[in-house]
Amino acid sequence: MDLDLPRYPGAAVVVPAPAPGPGNWSGAASVALADGVFWLAYRVRRPLEEGRGVGVVVARSLDGVAFEPVAEISRDTFGAASLERPALVRRPDGGWRLYLSCATPGSKHWWVEALDADRAVDLPGGVRTLVLPGDDGEAVKDPVVTVGPAGWAMWVCCHPLDQPGEEDRMVTRLLTSADGLHWAQTGRVLAPTPGRWDSRGTRVTAVLATEPLTVLYDGRDSAAANWFEQTGVATERDGVLVPVSDGALAASPDGDHALRYACAVDLPDGRRRFYFEAGRAGGSHDLMTSVTDA
Numbered sequence: 001m002d003l004d005l006p007r008y009p010g011a012a013v014v015v016p017a018p019a020p021g022p023g024n025w026s027g028a029a030s031v032a033l034a035d036g037v038f039w040l041a042y043r044v045r046r047p048l049e050e051g052r053g054v055g056v057v058v059a060r061s062l063d064g065v066a067f068e069p070v071a072e073i074s075r076d077t078f079g080a081a082s083l084e085r086p087a088l089v090r091r092p093d094g095g096w097r098l099y100l101s102c103a104t105p106g107s108k109h110w111w112v113e114a115l116d117a118d119r120a121v122d123l124p125g126g127v128r129t130l131v132l133p134g135d136d137g138e139a140v141k142d143p144v145v146t147v148g149p150a151g152w153a154m155w156v157c158c159h160p161l162d163q164p165g166e167e168d169r170m171v172t173r174l175l176t177s178a179d180g181l182h183w184a185q186t187g188r189v190l191a192p193t194p195g196r197w198d199s200r201g202t203r204v205t206a207v208l209a210t211e212p213l214t215v216l217y218d219g220r221d222s223a224a225a226n227w228f229e230q231t232g233v234a235t236e237r238d239g240v241l242v243p244v245s246d247g248a249l250a251a252s253p254d255g256d257h258a259l260r261y262a263c264a265v266d267l268p269d270g271r272r273r274f275y276f277e278a279g280r281a282g283g284s285h286d287l288m289t290s291v292t293d294a
Helices: 120-125
Strands: 012-015 025-034 037-045 053-061 068-074 087-090 096-103 110-117 127-132 138-148 151-160 171-177 183-190 201-210 213-220 230-237 240-243 259-266 272-279 285-291
Touching: 012 025, 025 087, 025 259, 025 272, 037 087, 053 096, 053 120, 068 120, 087 138, 096 120, 096 138, 110 120, 138 201, 151 183, 151 201, 183 201, 201 230, 213 240, 213 259, 230 259
Parallel strands: 025 285, 110 138, 171 201, 183 240, 201 259
Antiparallel strands: 012 285, 025 037, 037 053, 053 068, 087 096, 096 110, 110 127, 138 151, 151 171, 171 183, 201 213, 213 230, 230 240, 259 272, 272 285
8 A cells, every 4th residue: 555654764853842951852743733833732741750741832833844832721720640641622603622532630540621712723712522432441532533524533542441450552543523523432443462562451443445445544553662653554444444564664763763643734735734743852742743755
């Protein structure tokens, strides 16, 4: 399968890590291109002892590389122990919606909330909606959301909570909605395969094509590789997503080798710009971008 992929060589740093060293990460990005402007939402993370995902930043750019922060949402707004990957969506009516992944303090549980505002810069004070509460059996986070004539779709990362100490495991479920706030689950669409590079976790991060459905996803083979996922590709077959290769297709050559949370933006000239979180020397993660050839 001939596919465009995120490329570390030659990629530009969009947002550097907040500090040197492991656990200092900028990334988990979501990007929307609207009326010629790139709108970016990304998570800023500190090491565990400094509070993990401390906030989500919204920024804008005219070229897709140099971004100006315009708003910030703190984890304290939601009483969350940490924030992880957001999803930024331009609503069909022209307004904006930001989905936020929120960690329950003292727990492995996660839930998803949404903020709605007419302008992206006003999202911190937007209308709040609890979208996915999660439950005692499963944590939900890191949504990938699309909206079109057929309605809303969400690929959400789910962490089973049935085995204490094994909560890092992850699968992806697909949900559908008429309004992007009330969701119906259609089932598990991407799950780990024993003995493979992604045998511990599979998390959809970007939709590349719809016919057939083709996605980028994060994968890893162990609990020790948690937070250091690499990127693979899967395509739909008989209603589920099937990996197209036996190994990761994109990884960082530096640091912990993570290349994760990739997202893709189709450009007016037919190219595609990728954004991704990549491991750097010393263990930090930068938010980076690469663009396909013309």
